[in-house]
Amino acid sequence: MYGDVEAEFEDIMEIPMTQQPAPTQKNKSESITKKVVKTGGIDFQSENIRNDYQKIRAILPKYDAYIENENQTKSDQRINYNLTIRVPSIGYDTLYSLLSSFGIRLNNKYSNIEDVTARYYDLKSRITNKKALEQRYVELLKKASLIKDILEIERNLNEVRTDIERLQGQFNYLSKQVNLSTINVSFYEILPYVYDSSQRTGFWARIxxxxxxxxxxxxxxLVGVTTLWPFVFLIIAGIYLYRKFRSKRKS
Structure with missing residues (x-):
């Protein structure tokens, strides 16, 4: 019994932790669905920004979409809205086309489609294989009796579980990007110039x-002249002394 456990343990220990186990055999009838990430952006000028904002919010539930982030800024000249909308990929094209028709002037729009099929199924396969390796370590840990073997198995088991957690996080994020497309909508309204009557002054007020x-x-x-009085005093004294000196010479 111990010999079998030791041999199995040595076989697993010979597998480098960075090396992926052989891919699991897929069912031949399983079809690989293409996975894409859709991202779009729209920028337009609005005639009434509050109305357009309310209209956008009103149509989102129809497509199971929602606003993930929004930001509003305002100055004396204009009001700006920036929305990040998430929509199930199946409704992306329709919603994108509808939002492109908003406003009185479309300034810019773009739509990108990224094929992530290979990365999606690679992550999925690596997670499956890592979980299979994890199960082998769990079964082996149940059979191990030597302390050094138990510690070694637990160390490798922790490394495998860390890898699974990291890969699962990447897979979950990618799956969300595939399932929920992103549309960034920026729109603004130019505010009319408002004459400030408080700045107006009448004739007598100006006088x-x-x-x-x-x-x-x-x-x-006067304040400036006052600060110069020492120099004025010296000049006057100099003129007085000069005249007095000249009068003495003449006499």
Whole structure:
């Protein structure tokens, strides 16, 4: 009994952890369905951005779609909306075409289709094979009796389970991208210019404002002159001494 366990353990230990086990045999009747990731983008100008926003929200349930992210910005000139819409891939084309008809001017649109069939089934196969290897380690762990063998099996079992978790995460993300297409919608409304009546000033208000500005300028001039008084004093004193000196020479 121990010899069989030891031999089986050594056989499994000889498999490098980075090497994938041989792919499992697929049923010949199993057909490989093409897997694609669809991503689109639309940018348009809206005449009434609130109405278009409400219309978009209203049509989404018809296609089992939803807004994953949305962002609104506003300035004095325009309002912007950015929506990330997720829709089941079967309804992508229809919804994309419908959203492209919104607005008074379509600025830009794009649609990309990425074939991920090979990556999808590769991940699926690797997960299946890793789980098969995991089961072999579990069965072997039940039979092991030596401490060193138990520790070695548990170490390898943990590595396999870590690989499974990583691959499963990649597969789940890719599956979501395949099942739910993405449409990025950006639209904006140009706001009309609004004259600010508070900035309007009448004739007399402008007169008083001009007088006030002139008075403030005069005061500023006096302040400036006052700061120069030491230099003025020196100039006056110099002129006085110069004249006094000249008068003495003449006499």
């Amino acid at each position: 008083f404002s001009a007088l006030d500005n002139g008075w403030q300028g005069f005061l500023s001039f």
